[in-house]
Structures are given as structure tokens and as C-alpha cells.
Amino acid sequence: MSTWKVQHLDKPLCTVSFIITKNETYNGCNNRMHQDIGTKWVTLTLENITVSDEGNYTCEVVNEGGTLTGTIILEVLAKPFALITLTGSRSAECRAVGGHPATTVWWNSALLNEVSDTTSIEKNKTSTVISTYTPVEDNETEATCTVHHPAFPSPLILTIKIPAAAGMKNMWWVLIPVVVIIVITVIILLLWQISGLRTFSANKRGNTSEPQENPTVIVEDVEPYASFTQKVNTIYNSTSELSEAKMKDLTTDYGIQKIRF
Structure with a gap:
């Protein structure tokens, strides 16, 4: 006789057994499970496996020589679907849907007060993780989230552009006229300096004259x-x-x- 004792994580114990001498099969779990008996082995097959099938599976074989028992733990990985979007004016949202176990999400160069996480359990026992990042600094224009999951061969990196803050936009409207005024002022000063140098050079050339050979010295007539x-x-x-x-x-x-x- 061979019996599989299945202890699911959220369900009571169920069994799937087969009596060789009577060629009888008993399935107290579900129709997606069935066992195959060979001359030297016993196999339990699960079709269309789901997260709800996780648990401890114990095989117990009994014959005239005694009882043999072995247990295996079944873990199911559900690969999540990840995406990044903008929510609100300057908030980025990284979402990992349908993952099992729950996905780990973290943001590059983010502070604790800039991130909020929520995790929800779906009907199929998978998890959906939503992580929202709201930057504190107005000069940040890009957000990058990294998604970690055992079903991924390597972490998944997602990046999105963040619109500039309203204060930064208004600042550009103030800075542009100031920069234009400074440039015009510098140009005027340079032109004025060049014009002054030319005038000085022209006056210097116009005032050039030969010295007098016999200057007249006037001596006052005294007595x-x-x-x-x-x-x-x-x-x-x-x-x-x-x-x-x-x-x-x-x-x-x-x-x-x-x-x-």
C-alpha cells in the first residue's frame, strides 16, 4: 500500500492512496493529483499546479517488510508582472503583480520618507506589491526602481522620467531674463571699451608734432x-x-x- 499525505499551508490534511493488492485508489485531495505505481517506485503527479498546492508532501509505503516514509516540501514560484508609471504630479509607482512569494521593490537613492509600500493578496494566493516614490528634491527628474524575485534570473530595473517641479519651471522664467540682461550688459561694456581704445589711439596720433628748434624765452625786463x-x-x-x-x-x-x- 502507498499513501501520500498532503499538508497544504492553508488547508487540512488530505491523502491520496493506492492499495496494490486490491488495485484500489483513493483521492481525498483534488482531481489534479494522481499517483503512478511502478515495480520499485511511487510517483505523485500534480497537473496545472497553483500556489495553493504549496505544502508538505509525505510518501508512506507499507509492505510485509515494514513502512518507509519520506517527506518533501513543495514551493511554488509565480513570476510577477512588473511595470512603472507616473501617478500624481511628481510621484512614480512601481507595481509587481501576481508574484509569489511577495516581490521586493526598492528605489535607487531614495529616503525612507519618500517611499510608501502596500502589499495585497489576490484570490489565487499571489501577491501584488505597489511601491510609490515621491521625491523631496525639486531637481530630481528621473526615478529608478529595482524589482527582486526568485523567479527572475537577475533583478529587473525600471526607469521613468519625472516632470520638473512647478517651482523649477517658474525659476526658469525668472532666470532667462536675468541671463539675457547680463549678456547684453557684458556686450555693451566690451563695445564701449573697444570704442574708447580706438578714440584714445586716434587722439594720440593727431597730437603728434615736431619739437621747436629755437624756443623763444621771454625774460621780464627788470631794473x-x-x-x-x-x-x-x-x-x-x-x-x-x-x-x-x-x-x-x-x-x-x-x-x-x-x-x-
Whole structure:
């Protein structure tokens, strides 16, 4: 006699058995299960397997020599369908639908307060994970989510563009006129500087002239004799009173001659 004892994760124990001596089969689980008996082996086959078939499967074989028991754990992988979309003005949503076990989703360069996750269980026991990313920084224009699942040979990477924030758009309208004004101002200053250099060069060439060979020096006509005589008279009057006769004697004795300047 061979018996399969099936313990599903969310159902009570059921059995599928076959009595060789009587050639009788009993199936207390479902019609998608049936066992095949060979001379040296017993096989349980499951058709159209679903997530609900997960559980512990124990094979028990009994004969005249005794009882042989073996257990195997059945895990079912359901490959999810993943996509990324925009929701709201600046929110990106990464959705993994129909995965089993539940899919793991994370965002590149995201903070904890920028991500919110929800997981729901479908009727077929698969899971749908929805992860929403709302960037805090206004300058972020791209979002990338990575989906991990055992059914994927490698993580799935999805990227989407995020519209610029309203503040950033308004800032461009302010920055563009400012940049234009600065450029025009720089051009005007450069043109003014170039024009000033040309004017300076032209004036320099126009003022060039040969120096005069014999410049005329104007010397004011003064009367040094009068000044000298006045000075002498001042000294003369302040020192002593000399008579004209004595002055003549001095002139005669010492050979002093009057000099006119």
C-alpha cells in the first residue's frame, strides 16, 4: 500500500492512496493529483499546479517488510508582472503583480520618507506589491526602481522620467531674463571699451608734432640797478653816514670803480 499525505499551508490534511493488492485508489485531495505505481517506485503527479498546492508532501509505503516514509516540501514560484508609471504630479509607482512569494521593490537613492509600500493578496494566493516614490528634491527628474524575485534570473530595473517641479519651471522664467540682461550688459561694456581704445589711439596720433628748434624765452625786463642801489643805500644808511667826499676818496685811493648793472 502507498499513501501520500498532503499538508497544504492553508488547508487540512488530505491523502491520496493506492492499495496494490486490491488495485484500489483513493483521492481525498483534488482531481489534479494522481499517483503512478511502478515495480520499485511511487510517483505523485500534480497537473496545472497553483500556489495553493504549496505544502508538505509525505510518501508512506507499507509492505510485509515494514513502512518507509519520506517527506518533501513543495514551493511554488509565480513570476510577477512588473511595470512603472507616473501617478500624481511628481510621484512614480512601481507595481509587481501576481508574484509569489511577495516581490521586493526598492528605489535607487531614495529616503525612507519618500517611499510608501502596500502589499495585497489576490484570490489565487499571489501577491501584488505597489511601491510609490515621491521625491523631496525639486531637481530630481528621473526615478529608478529595482524589482527582486526568485523567479527572475537577475533583478529587473525600471526607469521613468519625472516632470520638473512647478517651482523649477517658474525659476526658469525668472532666470532667462536675468541671463539675457547680463549678456547684453557684458556686450555693451566690451563695445564701449573697444570704442574708447580706438578714440584714445586716434587722439594720440593727431597730437603728434615736431619739437621747436629755437624756443623763444621771454625774460621780464627788470631794473636790477635800482634794486641794487636801493639795497646799498639801505645798508649805507643803517651802517654809518659817509660823506660824498669821503666816498670819492675811497674810490680814488683803492681804485674802486662803480659798476652799473
